[in-house]
Amino acid sequence: MQTKANGKVSNLVKGETGDWEIVVGMEVHAQVNSKAKLFSGASTAFGAEPNSHVSLVDAAMPGMLPVINEECIAQAVRTGLGLKAQINLKSVFDRKNYFYPDLPQGYQISQYKQPIVGEGEILIEVDGESMTVGIERLHLEQDAGKSIHDQSPDSSYVDLNRSGVALMEIVSKPDMRSAKQAQAYVSKLRTILRYLDTCDGDMEKGNLRADVNVSVRKPGAPLGTRCEIKNVNSIRFIGQAIEVEARRQIGIIEDGGTIDQETRLFDAARGVTRSMRSKEEAHDYRYFPDPDLLPLEMTQDYVDAFKAKLPELPDEKLARFTKVFGLSPYDAAVLVAEKEAANYFEQVAKGRDGKLAANWVNNELFGRLNKEGLDIEHSPMTAAQLGGIVDLIASGTISGKIAKDLFEIVWAEGGDPAEIVETRGMKQVTDTGAIETAVDAIIAANPDKVAQVQAKPSMIGWFVGQVMKQSGGKANPQAVNDALKKKLGV
Amino acid sequence: MSDVTRLTLADAREGLKKKQFSATELTQAFVKAIEAGNAALNAYVLPTPERALKQAAASDARLAKGTAGPLEGLPLGIKDLFCTAGVRTTACSNVLGEFTPTYESTVTQNLFDAGAVMLGKLNNDEFAMGSSNETSRFGPVVNPWRRKAASGALSNTNLVPGGSSGGSSAAVAADLCLGATATDTGGSIRQPAALTGTVGIKPTYGRCSRWGIVAFASSLDQAGPIAKTVRDAAVLLGTMASYDPKDSTSVDTPVPDYEAALGRSIKGLRVGVPKEYRVNGMSPEIDDLWQRGIAWLKAAGATVHDISLPHTKYALPAYYIVAPAECSSNLARYDGVRYGLRVPGEDLIDTYERTRAAGFGKEVRRRVLIGTYVLSAGYYDAYYLKAQKVRTLIKKDFDDAWSKVDVVLTPTTPSPAFGFGEKAGDPIAMYLEDIFTVTVNMAGLPGISVPGGLSGQGTPLGLQLIGKPFDEATLFSAAQVIEDAAGHFHVDNSWWVGAKG
Numbered sequence: 006m007q008t009k010a011n012g013k014v015s016n017l018v019k020g021e022t023g024d025w026e027i028v029v030g031m032e033v034h035a036q037v038n039s040k041a042k043l044f045s046g047a048s049t050a051f052g053a054e055p056n057s058h059v060s061l062v063d064a065a066m067p068g069m070l071p072v073i074n075e076e077c078i079a080q081a082v083r084t085g086l087g088l089k090a091q092i093n094l095k096s097v098f099d100r101k102n103y104f105y106p107d108l109p110q111g112y113q114i115s116q117y118k119q120p121i122v123g124e125g126e127i128l129i130e131v132d133g134e135s136m137t138v139g140i141e142r143l144h145l146e147q148d149a150g151k152s153i154h155d156q157s158p159d160s161s162y163v164d165l166n167r168s169g170v171a172l173m174e175i176v177s178k179p180d181m182r183s184a185k186q187a188q189a190y191v192s193k194l195r196t197i198l199r200y201l202d203t204c205d206g207d208m209e210k211g212n213l214r215a216d217v218n219v220s221v222r223k224p225g226a227p228l229g230t231r232c233e234i235k236n237v238n239s240i241r242f243i244g245q246a247i248e249v250e251a252r253r254q255i256g257i258i259e260d261g262g263t264i265d266q267e268t269r270l271f272d273a274a275r276g277v278t279r280s281m282r283s284k285e286e287a288h289d290y291r292y293f294p295d296p297d298l299l300p301l302e303m304t305q306d307y308v309d310a311f312k313a314k315l316p317e318l319p320d321e322k323l324a325r326f327t328k329v330f331g332l333s334p335y336d337a338a339v340l341v342a343e344k345e346a347a348n349y350f351e352q353v354a355k356g357r358d359g360k361l362a363a364n365w366v367n368n369e370l371f372g373r374l375n376k377e378g379l380d381i382e383h384s385p386m387t388a389a390q391l392g393g394i395v396d397l398i399a400s401g402t403i404s405g406k407i408a409k410d411l412f413e414i415v416w417a418e419g420g421d422p423a424e425i426v427e428t429r430g431m432k433q434v435t436d437t438g439a440i441e442t443a444v445d446a447i448i449a450a451n452p453d454k455v456a457q458v459q460a461k462p463s464m465i466g467w468f469v470g471q472v473m474k475q476s477g478g479k480a481n482p483q484a485v486n487d488a489l490k491k492k493l494g495v
Numbered sequence: 496m497s498d499v500t501r502l503t504l505a506d507a508r509e510g511l512k513k514k515q516f517s518a519t520e521l522t523q524a525f526v527k528a529i530e531a532g533n534a535a536l537n538a539y540v541l542p543t544p545e546r547a548l549k550q551a552a553a554s555d556a557r558l559a560k561g562t563a564g565p566l567e568g569l570p571l572g573i574k575d576l577f578c579t580a581g582v583r584t585t586a587c588s589n590v591l592g593e594f595t596p597t598y599e600s601t602v603t604q605n606l607f608d609a610g611a612v613m614l615g616k617l618n619n620d621e622f623a624m625g626s627s628n629e630t631s632r633f634g635p636v637v638n639p640w641r642r643k644a645a646s647g648a649l650s651n652t653n654l655v656p657g658g659s660s661g662g663s664s665a666a667v668a669a670d671l672c673l674g675a676t677a678t679d680t681g682g683s684i685r686q687p688a689a690l691t692g693t694v695g696i697k698p699t700y701g702r703c704s705r706w707g708i709v710a711f712a713s714s715l716d717q718a719g720p721i722a723k724t725v726r727d728a729a730v731l732l733g734t735m736a737s738y739d740p741k742d743s744t745s746v747d748t749p750v751p752d753y754e755a756a757l758g759r760s761i762k763g764l765r766v767g768v769p770k771e772y773r774v775n776g777m778s779p780e781i782d783d784l785w786q787r788g789i790a791w792l793k794a795a796g797a798t799v800h801d802i803s804l805p806h807t808k809y810a811l812p813a814y815y816i817v818a819p820a821e822c823s824s825n826l827a828r829y830d831g832v833r834y835g836l837r838v839p840g841e842d843l844i845d846t847y848e849r850t851r852a853a854g855f856g857k858e859v860r861r862r863v864l865i866g867t868y869v870l871s872a873g874y875y876d877a878y879y880l881k882a883q884k885v886r887t888l889i890k891k892d893f894d895d896a897w898s899k900v901d902v903v904l905t906p907t908t909p910s911p912a913f914g915f916g917e918k919a920g921d922p923i924a925m926y927l928e929d930i931f932t933v934t935v936n937m938a939g940l941p942g943i944s945v946p947g948g949l950s951g952q953g954t955p956l957g958l959q960l961i962g963k964p965f966d967e968a969t970l971f972s973a974a975q976v977i978e979d980a981a982g983h984f985h986v987d988n989s990w991w992v993g994a995k996g
Contacts, residue, residue, distance in 0.1 A: 061598060065828040067591070068578045068600060068707040070742050100824050102870070104847055111827020163832070291870035293879055296713035296821050298743050 016183040017224060020255045027251045028220045028228060029187045030179035033194060034172045035204035036148070036212040037080045043147050043171035044071030044114060051210055055153075055164035063169040065109035070297050073098075077171040078301065080203040081121050081145050082311050084173055087201045087318055088140050090125025092308050096144075098298045102291040106163050107150035115174075117292045120144035121301065127177075127197070128320055129189040130338065138190050139178035148172050173204065179218065179228065184247040188240050191215055192342070196319050200344050214238050219250045221258070229254070230264040234271050234278055246271035250278045322347055330359025339367050345381045346371075352388035357395050365395055369412055390415050393422035402426060404433050406478055434480045437488065440472070443480070444488045447471045455493065462495040499524045500670040501985075504569055504727035507673055511558060511568050518558065518568025518612065522551035525570045525614050528992075529671050535994035538656075538666040540575055540633040541583055542615035550612040557610065566734055567610030572672035574663050575616040576623055577603050577718075578707040582613075586709040587631035588621045590854025592835040600707025601739045602676060602718045609734045614672050618662030621856045622826065623683055623711045626928035628661025629919050630858045636661040638691060638912050639669040639986045643953035649988055654912040654954065657687030657928075663721040664691040668986060674722040674731050678708060680715045681814055682907075682932025685944035688721050689907035689957025692946045692984035694728045694974070695721040699965045700939035701746035703732075704739030712821040713744075715814075715936040724983070725945060725974045729753035732967065748965060756968035757975045762796030764973060767900030771807035772931060774909065781906045781956065784947045788904050788958040791980035792973065800900050804892040807934055809885045814933040815926060816869050816882035822859075823866025829854060861922065890938045897963050902973055905931050907957035911950040931959060941967045945974040946984045955984050 017024035042049055045062035062069045085092045097119040100112040122143035129138055150168035154161045175194065181187045195213060198204040206213045215238075220231035234250060237243050249271075254264050268287075269278040294300075317325070319341045326337040326347075340350045340363065349370075354362035370391060374384060394411055397403045403411060403426055411431060415422055426432055434440065447468060448455055458464040465486070472485045489495075499521050502510065510516055526544040533539050547570060554568035578584045578596035585591040599607070607613070620630040628636040638656040641649050656665040660677035664687030667675050677684040679697035688695030696719045703718040710716060720731035733754065738747040768789060773782075789799050831837035831850030838849035855863065869878035896903065909930060918924040935942035940961055947958040958977055962970040 064833060066578075066596070066598070066834070067584070067586070067594065067709045067828070068596075068705070070706050072741060072743050102824050102827060104827065104830060106830075106832045106843065109828060109833060111830060112824055289872045291824070291867065291872075291875075293820060293824070293870055293875070296744075297710075 016186070018221075018251060018255065021259045024224060025221045025251070025255050026224045027182055027184070027247065028179050028222060028231075029181035029183075029247055030218040030231075031177045031181070031187060031190060032216040032218070033175045033177075033191065034214050034216075035084075035175060035198055035206070037077050037145075037171035037173055038203055038205060039074060039076045039080060039171055041074050041076070042169040043074055043077050043145060045074075045169050047169065049170050053166055055162070055166060057166065059165040059168065063109065063165055065111070071114060071295070073298065073301065074171065077145060078121070078303070079311065080171075081143060081173055082303070082308055083201050083315065084175075084198065084203045085122035085125065085143055086308075086312050086315055087197050087203075088122070088125035088127060088143065088175070090140055090143065091123035092303075093119065093121055093123055094303050094305065094308070095119065096121040096301045098145075098295045098301065099292045100295045101146075103288050105149070105152075106161065107152045107165070107168065109150070109165065109168060113147050113149065114295055114298070115146035116144035119300075127190060127193050129186065129193050131183070131185050131189045136180075136186070138180045138186075141176040141178050143173055143175045146172050146174055179220075179231075184244040187217065187247055188244045191240055191243055193319070196342055196344075200316055200318050202316075208238050208240070211238060215243055217243060217246060217250075219247055219254070220264070221251050221254045229258075230266050232264065232266065232278070233268050235268055235281060237271050242271060242273050245273070245276065246278060249276055253278065326359075330354055330363065332359060332363050336360075336363045336367055339371070343381060349381050349384070349388050353392045353395060355392075357392060358399055361399060362392070362395055365391060369409070373412075373416060385419070386416055390419075390422060397422060397426055401481075402432055404478065404482065407431050407433065430479075432479065434476055437484060440476075440480055440484050440488050441492075443472050443475050444468075444485065444492055447475070448492055458493055458495060465489055465493065465495055468493070498670075500528045502673070503723045504673040504730060505724070507569055508566075508730075518551040518554035519548060521568060522547050522570050522612050522614070525672060529614060531993055532669055532671055532989070532991045534996040535991035536637045536639060536665050536669055536671070537634055537996060538618055538636050538662045538669065538671055539572065539615040540585070540587060540618045540631070540662065543582055543613060544615075546582070547612050547614050550607075554610050554612060564608065564610030566606060566730070568612060569610070569673050570612040570614045571606060571731075572614050572617045572663060572666045572675040573603055574619050574660055574676050574678060576619055576678050576709045577676055578709065579603055579613065579616065582616065584616065584709070585632065586622045587619050587633055588829075588854065588856070588859065589632045590829040590836050590851070594835050596707070598707060601704035601737065601741065602708065602735045604707075605734050605737055606676070606731075611734075617660075617666055617675055620659035620661065620683075621859050622709065622822070623659035623678055623680055623716075624822070624858050624862055625658040626682065626686055626925050627655035627913070627915075627918060628658040628687070629655065629915065630658075630856050632856065635915060636665045637991070639665055639989075639991060640691060640912060640954045641988075641990065649990065652914050654914055655690070657690035657908075657912065659683040660687045660695070660721060664688055664693055664695070667691070667693045667721050667723055669989070669991060674720055674727050676718060676735065677721045678711075678716055678718050679932075679936065680711050680717075680818060681936050682929040684719045684721060685907050685932050685942055685957065685959055686928055688944040689946075689959075690912040690955065692955030692986075693721050693723060694725050694943065694945050694978070695719065696728050696732055696943040696967065696970065697935065697941065698732060698736060698967055699746075699941045700936075701744055702736045702941070702965065702967070704737060704742040704745050706739055706741040710825040712818040713825060714821060715818055717936075725943075725971060725978045726754065726757055728943070729757055729971045746965070751968050753968055753971050756971045759972040760796065761792065761973050761976055764792070764797040764902065764969070765900040766792050766797045766799045766973075767802035767896055767903040768799060769802050769804045769807065769896075769903060769905065771804050772905045774930065778910060780950050781909060784956050784958065785904070785906050787981075788947055788977060791977055792904065794980070795976045797973070802896050802900060802903070804889075804896060804903075804934070806885060806888040806892050810889055810934040810937055811926060811930055813882040813885035813889070814929070814937055815865070816878050817886065817937070819862040819866035820870050820879050821866070823863045823870065826855070826859070826863055858922075886937050889934055893938045893940060893961075901963070901966075902969060903961040905959045905961070907931060907944040907959040911952065911954040911956055935959075935961050940964060941970055943967075943970045943974050945977045945981075947977060947981050949984065
């Protein structure tokens with residue numbers, strides 16, 4: 006839905022009545038990386054037998070009381086710092102009251118009026134242009150359990166393993182104007198969380214999920230009525246959901262209708278959004294401060310200690326990669342998207358040509374990993390091995406073409422690249438005597454081609470190819486070229 | 496051996512130490528007393544004699560070995576609001592069904608760790624909501640005290656034992672235990688103590704752990720003992736109180752030796768008498784009681800000062816917003832899904848509705864509805880938020896008072912024990928039972944009720960002392976002075992023995 010006008014990217018969407026602007030805000034639920042739940046000592050491990058990670062508190066047994074898990078607080082503070090956000094030294098946990106079988110207490114403990122983290126920002130880049138998306142707030146809350154409806158014809162089951170697991174709800178400002186921007190926002194947020202190690206960002210497991218608020222308006226008009234699309238669980242679906250929802254809203258308005266504020270679900274199989282509940286059906290959550298928990302108070306020193314130990318974040322790393330290694334912003338951005346990839350690259354680039362290293366990591370390695378469906382942590386080739394290949398190229402020991410063959414061998418068989426080059430005779434031939442002998446032989450065998458090249462000097466390429474073929478690709482192409490030019494007089 | 500059930504807890508402790516009787520003998524005496532008297536009084540909803548005798552035997556072994564704890568072998572009753580591992584706990588509500596916890600509340604664990612013996616679970620108003628113990632699923636508790644005509648003839652009219660800890664107060668007053676645990680959200684320890692001639696203390700909020708106590712209103716609930724004497728109350732609270740990391744509102748401050756405070760001189764103690772407690776229509780006998788209390792403290796060297804607690808009149812209305820609001824949320828977990836009662840319905844919502852309609856009694860339903868209402872969108876600011884502001888002002892009233900006085904003296908209740916049904920039909924009349932006690936919960940302060948005399952009809956009346964936060968020791972010192980002056984009040988006719996329920 007993006008058009009280019011006057012060379013500038015426009016995010017406006019064409020409708021029957023003219024251009025429309027999409028406005029997107031996001032509420033991302035990120036599961037906190039912690040061993041234990043937000044208010045109980047039960048484990049947060051994924052994939053256990055149903056109801057095996059449930060404490061008395063999680064099951065809301067009579068007389069049970071929540072006690073804050075300090076590690077979850079620390080993770081929220083780290084995340085807030087990573088989002089360059091205001092850390093609120095005093096915050097309050099509230100009860101959000103509603104009935105559902107997977108909510109044992111009959112209320113979710115969340116933060117309503119006084120969240121632990123206030124306003125912050127995230128820098129994103131779309132189509133080569135940078136923009137800032139504002140963060141409204143981050144608060145901590147309990148996850149609910151899971152209702153299972155497909156195991157019995159007449160009953161539903163409840164698994165409380167997730168009940169009470171800590172979530173960070175990260176709310177953006179309605180600063181995004183396209184599906185692409187929204188996708189870039191979630192990707193960048195995910196990257197930051199993974200750098201901070203405060204959320205694993207695993208969307209498949211539901212450890213990161215997004216509620217997407219979409220509205221449309223004529224450019225310059227006030228904000229339109231928004232619909233909230235709940236629980237979108239992949240970056241691709243976020244893009245699709247925004248596009249179809251914006252189209253739906255534009256269609257309604259252009260047909261003379263109005264948008265109802267409501268909660269909708271994205272049906273990925275059918276590529277539509279469906280109404281879940283309207284504003285009238287919305288719950289009255291009867292928020293009030295949880296009397297079982299005192300207000301959470303932290304000192305500035307406590308926060309500053311986390312600030313001092315914050316790891317290098319993607320924006321800083323990108324700046325360093327372009328400055329120290331001379332990488333293009335694009336190459337650097339690809340590398341810093343995943344902390345593990347950036348670390349891998351740094352090992353390859355250490356003491357070597359950074360640009361050459363980036364090329365090999367970004368093109369050969371990532372291309373091959375993608376093809377095999379592997380992530381960088383499961384790469385069969387270590388950074389030391391790829392570094393060895395880069396060394397052999399840089400020293401002129403092998404040609405770029407041989408390097409690709411070598412890459413395949415190391416990928417498939419492992420081993421030390423230098424040793425492989427040695428034992429398999431893959432070294433580049435720069436011995437001019439040997440090259441000249443080969444050149445002489447080709448010239449002698451092809452008098453017709455020699456005649457043709459006099460008329461058309463670009464024919465020299467054919468001779469180069471023949472010599473290279475005969476050398477098994479090991480001849481130094483520059484030396485072959487020089488010798489041919491001299492002998493053929495072109 | 497004379498009737499050991501008549502002993503105070505402190506005297507029974509002495510008797511065990513001196514081997515005048517064994518823990519087993521002591522426990523057996525109570526088991527028999529319960530067998531004989533509980534049908535008429537209905538104080539226990541679940542006597543646990545076998546468990547009690549087992550605990551007593553273990554106590555005897557420890558007494559013999561010299562490893563006895565501070566409460567070794569002393570038989571107590573436990574309010575059914577305290578979760579007791581392996582023993583049915585219902586808060587006297589149908590909604591909990593036959594719920595049997597796998598865990599022990601911190602307060603009862605403290606008692607058992609000290610060697611105490613549990614005789615059984617005691618009756619209370621459903622979820623501790625009530626002031627007469629008439630809302631229990633197990634039926635009402637009967638006050639051992641009866642009115643006396645001028646001729647001295649005992650009336651046959653059953654009186655309420657107060658509430659919500661009516662089982663605790665009746666059991667202590669009738670010698671069916673040496674002491675009992677209780678809880679107090681708006682007066683539920685002090686009011687029943689006053690109506691039964693017993694001593695009850697609600698400690699400072701945060702002094703006893705709430706972990707494992709069925710919650711009514713989290714910001715107001717506190718556990719405390721009901722006992723025969725001030726000394727017994729001091730002994731019991733000393734063991735019940737502790738810092739508990741499992742309760743975020745528990746306060747990490749050492750528990751003093753309360754018993755050591757008994758007999759301490761109160762010379763120079765500044766006693767405040769708040770004019771706002773002199774409510775309209777206060778009966779002359781309550782006023783007389785109050786004046787007697789003032790005179791006793793003065794005689795012991797205290798100075799008495801008129802003080803003002805100007806926001807007192809707002810305390811009860813604010814309490815009846817805050818407490819129901821918290822209860823509406825705290826009781827949401829009783830939904831028929833995981834434990835307790837489930838009444839299956841057509842669908843989920845129907846199941847919730849049937850379960851909660853059948854599970855909760857009328858008073859509980861009333862409070863859940865009030866609480867849901869005051870927290871609703873559009874009403875929150877006008878009710879809940881305003882009530883919390885009132886609460887802050889009530890706290891401030893006391894903070895201001897503490898610059899002038901050390902304790903505050905008031906009557907515990909506006910009237911002596913009343914008959915069944917006299918107030919049950921009128922919620923406001925029932926709520927007014929708490930008029931002198933709720934301020935203490937709203938401010939989170941300690942308050943003790945100690946018997947001060949008998950009404951014209953021969954039923955007990957209580958005086959309340961309110962103290963500074965965590966200054967329970969001073970309350971015990973002053974309460975001891977009142978007790979010494981007023982004397983003990985014991986029912987002189989054990990009409991319930993062998994009587995039918």
